[in-house]
Amino acid sequence: MTQNELSPNPIKLIGLANRSFARIVDGPLRELGFAIGQLPVLVALKKHRALPQAELVRLARVEQSSMAQLLNRMERDGLVRRVPDPNDKRSRLISLTVRAEQQLPKGKAVMDQAGKVALAGFTAADLELLMALLLRMNTNLDQAIDALTGTGANAGPAA
Amino acid sequence: MTQNELSPNPIKLIGLANRSFARIVDGPLRELGFAIGQLPVLVALKKHRALPQAELVRLARVEQSSMAQLLNRMERDGLVRRVPDPNDKRSRLISLTVRAEQQLPKGKAVMDQAGKVALAGFTAADLELLMALLLRMNTNLDQAIDALTGTGANAGPAA
């Protein structure tokens, strides 16, 4: 009973779901002047007013260099500003522009709508179960990455 | 009880799992001369001997342009060959090089090992459940994409 393909792992389904979701929101977000990777940053900034890059890195769970580039694009597109941090000359505080703040609710609506589409037919229990299973997977993966990178930076507060 | 963040969707967890998995296999695959996106293509070619690009597109579920670029890199790295299809001058048949074929088992082992790590502590039932839930999500997403792209190309044979 050895299955076909590259192991019957859920990884393929996970990758596919991820790409499909991105494709679905891409157009609508683009019309709003947003891109998918920006939403978590925008939401975090809306809630916290102004944050240093390092904090966004923690919230979005991406590498520092990825965030730096993302912010470069967002700044270029007029979504965020970076102002020098008076308390630390290495750092700059990131904040939303008015335009970004005004458009954000529509962007969130796009994401939520796509989320609903993805979960059509799911009961609350189905969803909970899925989240729990994914959480377990992520915990496993985080551990493996911690082992690789040496740092114990992951597995932070349940978020 | 409105939750925090961008909806409590599993999308975040899915994206994170995807990236984490990729990070884990990246190094080992690189040492073998492979990259993560190539594995599905390599496996398909090993099984079918020689295939046109269009078939790989279907198997890997990526856009045609993505596959074309992936194959460009694989050809550049000496993993595949593209020979003119005698029956159709528009097309080229893709096949593995000897080197790729020899290294492939090690690459598969890396993927399988990472899959096991990801699923540590999962019972067979857990895994089945996870796969079933992800499959349902993907079905929903495929439908949404079909609606967008007009074509009814997705939702193919259960695979």
Add this chain to the structure above:
DNA sequence: CCGATATATATAGTCTGCTATATAGAAACA
């Protein structure tokens, strides 16, 4: 106060994937 180490960002280079568009050749059909 000074040198060593740590921290906050930035940049270079690469991979994967997408959308949009271009081309060559095959197929249909008038």
Add this chain to the structure above:
DNA sequence: TGTTTCTATATAGCAGACTATATATATCGG
């Protein structure tokens, strides 16, 4: 047969993510 349409690839240009590395500034230990 000739023209239109479809099909198989290719290319351009961009987003997002990663690794590796560079830079500037803070902090610590003496």
